[in-house]
Amino acid sequence: MGVKKVAEKKIKQFFQKIMEASENSKHPILIENSSCFLEIFENHKNEDSLNIQNALSFIFENLKEYPLKKQNKNIMLHVNCSVTKLKMNDQIISLTQRCADNTIIPNDILCCGFAGSKGFTNPELNQNALKTLKEQIPDNYYEGYTCLETCALGFTKHSGIPYYSIFHLIDECM
Numbered sequence: 001m002g003v004k005k006v007a008e009k010k011i012k013q014f015f016q017k018i019m020e021a022s023e024n025s026k027h028p029i030l031i032e033n034s035s036c037f038l039e040i041f042e043n044h045k046n047e048d049s050l051n052i053q054n055a056l057s058f059i060f061e062n063l064k065e066y067p068l069k070k071q072n073k074n075i076m077l078h079v080n081c082s083v084t085k086l087k088m089n090d091q092i093i094s095l096t097q098r099c100a101d102n103t104i105i106p107n108d109i110l111c112c113g114f115a116g117s118k119g120f121t122n123p124e125l126n127q128n129a130l131k132t133l134k135e136q137i138p139d140n141y142y143e144g145y146t147c148l149e150t151c152a153l154g155f156t157k158h159s160g161i162p163y164y165s166i167f168h169l170i171d172e173c174m
Helices: 004-021 034-043 055-062 081-085 089-099 123-129 149-159 166-172
Strands: 029-031 052-054 071-077 100-104 143-146 163-165
Touching: 029 034, 029 055, 034 052, 034 081, 052 055, 055 089, 055 166, 071 089, 071 166, 081 089, 089 100, 089 166, 123 149, 143 149, 143 166, 149 163, 163 166
Parallel strands: 029 052, 071 100, 071 143, 143 163
Antiparallel strands: none
16 A cells, blocks of 8 residues: 555565465465465466465365255356456356356446455445445345455345345355
């Protein structure tokens, strides 16, 4: 958030802790937050000795043959910005379709406008980005899913239905 020297120091500490926790990359480290993973993926590729994986891709790959129990649900799905940039749209859509009978992805909402943490201080960004959301939710759709908690906050506030982490839905189907 504009404090580059502090950020560089913290990222070095982060990678050091990751090395320790993974026993020098013996074990994979899963990052649930797709925006954080994107930051690492785009700006720290030189840390390739680390076994850092995106949780969405890890679950997608490791549950390909797992018989998820499809729920009798109609759900809304938000494919967030970082998932799109990481080219993982098909993964989140596929997992969602394996978990629920019907899935709708709202039209023209490519970004929730939360912009990291800016949605807390500039809620009008989020409000404007989601201004067409509520009208796109059919009457028989009672919940939505995304893979980023800040997106879920904004979607819940502006949709009239609760939004949850996609990982909760997957867990429910296991």
